[in-house]
Amino acid sequence: MPHDIERNKIPPTGKLSPFNFPHFKRICCENGLKVLLVEHTSLPLVNLELYFKASAMVDPAGLEGLASLTTELLAEGTSSRNSEKIANELEHFGIEYSAYADWDSIHISLSTLSKYVDSAFEIYADIIQNPIFPKSEVNRVKAEYIAERQRVVDSIEKVVSEQFAETLYGDFRYATPLSGTIDSIKNIEQKDIKDFFKKYFYFKEAVLLVTGDISEQQIKSLIKKYFTKKGNRPLYKIPSLTYNKGMTTAVRIIHKEKAQQTQVYIGHIGIERTNPDHYKALLLNQIIGGYFLSRLNMNLRQDKGYTYGIHSNFGFRKITGPFIVSAAVQTENTTAAIKEIISELRRITEKAVSDEELSNAKGYFTGVFPIAFETAEQILYGLATIETYGLNDDYFRSFREKIDKISKNDLLEAAKEYIHPDNLLIIAAGDRTQIEKLLSKSFNIEVYDLYGKLYDES
Amino acid sequence: MNLKIEFEQYCLDNGLNVILHQDNRLPIVAVNLWYHVGSRNEKPGKTGYAHLFEHLMFEGSEHILSGKHFELIQSVGGVLNGSTSFDRTNYYEILPSHYLELGLWLESDRMGWFLPALDNDKLNLQKDIVKNERRQTVDNQPYGVWLEKILEMVYPENFPYHWPVIGYMEDLNKAELDDFKDFFKKYYAPQNASLVIAGDFEINQTKNYVDKYFSEIKNLASLPDENTHFNDFNSGERRQTIKDKVQFPRVYFAFPLPFIGHEEMYAADLLSDILSSGKSARLYRSLIHEKQICQDAFAALLPLEKSSLFIVMVTAKPGISIEKVEEETLKEIDYLVNGEISDYEIERVKNQLAVRKVNELQTVMTKADLLNQFSTYFKDANKINNDIDQYLGIDKKKLQKTAEKYLQKENRSVLTFIPASG
Numbered sequence: 001m002p003h004d005i006e007r008n009k010i011p012p013t014g015k016l017s018p019f020n021f022p023h024f025k026r027i028c029c030e031n032g033l034k035v036l037l038v039e040h041t042s043l044p045l046v047n048l049e050l051y052f053k054a055s056a057m058v059d060p061a062g063l064e065g066l067a068s069l070t071t072e073l074l075a076e077g078t079s080s081r082n083s084e085k086i087a088n089e090l091e092h093f094g095i096e097y098s099a100y101a102d103w104d105s106i107h108i109s110l111s112t113l114s115k116y117v118d119s120a121f122e123i124y125a126d127i128i129q130n131p132i133f134p135k136s137e138v139n140r141v142k143a144e145y146i147a148e149r150q151r152v153v154d155s156i157e158k159v160v161s162e163q164f165a166e167t168l169y170g171d172f173r174y175a176t177p178l179s180g181t182i183d184s185i186k187n188i189e190q191k192d193i194k195d196f197f198k199k200y201f202y203f204k205e206a207v208l209l210v211t212g213d214i215s216e217q218q219i220k221s222l223i224k225k226y227f228t229k230k231g232n233r234p235l236y237k238i239p240s241l242t243y244n245k246g247m248t249t250a251v252r253i254i255h256k257e258k259a260q261q262t263q264v265y266i267g268h269i270g271i272e273r274t275n276p277d278h279y280k281a282l283l284l285n286q287i288i289g290g291y292f293l294s295r296l297n298m299n300l301r302q303d304k305g306y307t308y309g310i311h312s313n314f315g316f317r318k319i320t321g322p323f324i325v326s327a328a329v330q331t332e333n334t335t336a337a338i339k340e341i342i343s344e345l346r347r348i349t350e351k352a353v354s355d356e357e358l359s360n361a362k363g364y365f366t367g368v369f370p371i372a373f374e375t376a377e378q379i380l381y382g383l384a385t386i387e388t389y390g391l392n393d394d395y396f397r398s399f400r401e402k403i404d405k406i407s408k409n410d411l412l413e414a415a416k417e418y419i420h421p422d423n424l425l426i427i428a429a430g431d432r433t434q435i436e437k438l439l440s441k442s443f444n445i446e447v448y449d450l451y452g453k454l455y456d457e458s
Numbered sequence: 459m460n461l462k463i464e465f466e467q468y469c470l471d472n473g474l475n476v477i478l479h480q481d482n483r484l485p486i487v488a489v490n491l492w493y494h495v496g497s498r499n500e501k502p503g504k505t506g507y508a509h510l511f512e513h514l515m516f517e518g519s520e521h522i523l524s525g526k527h528f529e530l531i532q533s534v535g536g537v538l539n540g541s542t543s544f545d546r547t548n549y550y551e552i553l554p555s556h557y558l559e560l561g562l563w564l565e566s567d568r569m570g571w572f573l574p575a576l577d578n579d580k581l582n583l584q585k586d587i588v589k590n591e592r593r594q595t596v597d598n599q600p601y602g603v604w605l606e607k608i609l610e611m612v613y614p615e616n617f618p619y620h621w622p623v624i625g626y627m628e629d630l631n632k633a634e635l636d637d638f639k640d641f642f643k644k645y646y647a648p649q650n651a652s653l654v655i656a657g658d659f660e661i662n663q664t665k666n667y668v669d670k671y672f673s674e675i676k677n678l679a680s681l682p683d684e685n686t687h688f689n690d691f692n693s694g695e696r697r698q699t700i701k702d703k704v705q706f707p708r709v710y711f712a713f714p715l716p717f718i719g720h721e722e723m724y725a726a727d728l729l730s731d732i733l734s735s736g737k738s739a740r741l742y743r744s745l746i747h748e749k750q751i752c753q754d755a756f757a758a759l760l761p762l763e764k765s766s767l768f769i770v771m772v773t774a775k776p777g778i779s780i781e782k783v784e785e786e787t788l789k790e791i792d793y794l795v796n797g798e799i800s801d802y803e804i805e806r807v808k809n810q811l812a813v814r815k816v817n818e819l820q821t822v823m824t825k826a827d828l829l830n831q832f833s834t835y836f837k838d839a840n841k842i843n844n845d846i847d848q849y850l851g852i853d854k855k856k857l858q859k860t861a862e863k864y865l866q867k868e869n870r871s872v873l874t875f876i877p878a879s880g
């Protein structure tokens with residue numbers, strides 16, 4: 001059948017099908033545990049995520065990494081199972097388990113075929129309620145953490161990211177990696193871990209997120225059967241933010257001998273996740289460096305070929321995270337790339353974005369929405385976001401509407417408020433013999449080594 | 459549990475293979491197009507061209523201006539990309555379902571009308587970007603050259619897995635426009651391609667779209683030469699040591715095996731899981747937990763069309779010699795050959811596999827990619843529905859026989875990284 005095609009014309013769009021973030025149920029349990037449930041029966045899987053509101057932010061000074069270490073060690077021995085038995089039982093059923101602490105919470109996740117949910121839940125509850133943190137396991141995991149810290153210098157991206165955080169946040173917890181430093185990990189003892197667990201792992205402070213092939217009745221009875229511990233409400237305070245406000249636009253070079261590229265980080269303090277302007281910040285970031293069509297990518301990659309990829313990002317946390325532009329750029333274009341990035345950051349604060357830029361970025365958020373909630377993990381992530389940041393239950397259901405209301409002028413105001421082209425922290429990690437001379441013609445520079453010390457040529 | 463993937467498959471007159479799989483859970487649709495060409499179709503001295511070509515495919519075609527492809531998809535919230543492997547190149551879009559026609563229009567234009575828009579400026583720009591990609595992902599990464607060194611050691615110079623997909627810097631520098639014109643003419647045609655549409659769509663309308671956009675695309679004169687399977691197993695141990703800017707020494711062991719879909723490939727995949735699928739697996743238990751001599755330990759199978767690779771990677775803990783690590787790792791590999799494999803272990807790896815397979819079915823994109831994989835490599839898309847049975851059918855005897863045949867000293871290449879001093 002011959003078709004009448006005009007290949008020069010963009011095809012018309014079909015009929016829009018509605019979609020929204022799934023409705024979820026809130027369930028309250030006797031022991032104070034809150035449960036959020038999305039039933040999702042298309043595949044025989046159940047995903048669980050328990051999270052506690054303690055985080056790396058409550059690590060005591062000098063014991064940074066304690067939240068991470070405690071969380072990691074939960075599955076390394078309980079009063080009735082040793083580390084090996086836990087691994088054997090979980091993995092024998094094909095159950096996937098993981099746990100980590102970040103800046104805003106502690107997450108303990110599990111994914112299982114629905115036919116094994118009872119066994120899975122029993123082990124899960126044991127890990128969460130009865131860990132004993134055996135000394136041998138504590139020492140082993142500490143040694144692994146320390147070795148991990150020792151090899152950070154292998155990865156130029158990690159080096160830059162950590163020195164960026166350290167310089168930006170000074171004495172604040174964010175300045176030190178989540179998993180601590182070699183010294184702080186060495187300081188942590190079994191007793192600190194046990195104390196941390198006692199203090200912060202209470203069901204009253206926890207939320208259990210559940211998705212998959214499981215009913216409200218089933219999850220309630222599993223909780224009743226296995227989550228038997230209660231406990232008092234913990235008392236703790238998250239510290240308030242102090243950071244280095246006196247930043248100037250100087251460039252810190254981190255010297256890596258014979259580096260094949262320069263890893264660049266440029267940025268400053270961003271905005272906190274709970275700020276109502278975060279919708280504007282999202283849209284603004286999208287246009288600056290959030291996707292392929294962004295100004296930074298179109299300029300530095302697609303126009304100039306300086307880099308394979310460049311990105312910008314607001315680190316949204318409860319307490320103000322950073323705004324960072326990052327790229328690995330060709331050594332000989334290091335200075336030119338840094339200048340282009342600064343000039344793009346300046347431009348966004350001086351003149352409103354075009355209609356096309358605004359509609360593309362809005363179109364992206366609207367259209368990608370259903371793709372972003374296709375899997376159980378993605379839905380859990382959505383639920384965790386609502387809970388972690390105390391957002392309204394209809395946060396995702398009203399998301400697209402909120403984005404749609406933002407105007408060009410709103411974005412210009414947001415850029416003036418949240419992007420600071422005259423107050424940037426700039427780090428460029430590469431071979432100083434290749435980049436220092438040219439950079440010093442345009443910027444004040446300081447040279448550091450991979451360990452964050454002033455570079456000493458001898 | 460019934461997890462059957464239903465699909466409809468047909469062929470256009472020009473040879474384009476088409477597979478439609480409906481899944482209406484969400485209003486999204488995946489367009490997934492495979493071309494049966496990869497780095498193994500390259501020649502020595504011209505490596506990396508299949509991948510560089512993939513980059514050029516995003517730079518516009520006769521009716522679509524440079525840059526429009528990304529703009530049209532991302533501005534409606536679509537996700538798009540492409541990837542190049544040894545055996546195939548894929549291109550995909552995941553779209554809100556009412557933009558399906560847009561995706562088909564874009565893919566058909568670069569399949570049929572790519573050459574008129576290709577020029578030297580585009581090639582030079584993408585050469586710069588790909589060279590930066592190589593620096594970022596290989597040359598500036600710790601242990602970054604490991605895979606290309608392994609390939610050079612395992613496969614002979616004239617075997618087409620001898621070089622890395624990203625290519626060598628000096629070959630990328632030499633790339634010229636005519637190379638890519640020839641490449642397109644030889645490989646980018648309907649009969650060397652397979653199109654899967656998976657997700658929320660109306661079937662008759664979609665067939666009509668496919669016909670409208672793809673049926674007038676001309677075919678190529680002849681299909682490319684087929685490479686032969688690798689057969690030169692157990693041809694002697696090879697060893698190489700490299701100094702790198704790393705803190706800890708690391709050793710890689712690589713063993714060539716038969717091609718994807720071969721019974722022994724399935725067995726080898728399970729053997730790699732017995733070694734390393736979790737904290738109850740052998741490498742973790744022995745090297746990390748008990749002896750505490752390794753910082754990480756990992757085994758995996760890379761299944762390819764002409765030969766698969768069984769790879770083991772272990773990194774020494776501070777203060778532990780790499781010789782000790784190698785010795786203890788080889789004991790574990792040798793134990794697969796000479797020792798017992800328990801029923802409990804086999805049950806574990808099969809259960810883990812079942813969970814992985816169910817998880818893969820969560821996204822329309824993965825389903826589309828798998829349908830194309832089975833259709834392209836085995837000419838049988840329905841293998842998506844019995845792939846798991848291939849694994850479940852492997853018994854202890856088969857595992858042991860496979861280990862005995864391929865995980866021997868004579869079949870291995872050993873690549874050691876040691877820290878460069880200073």
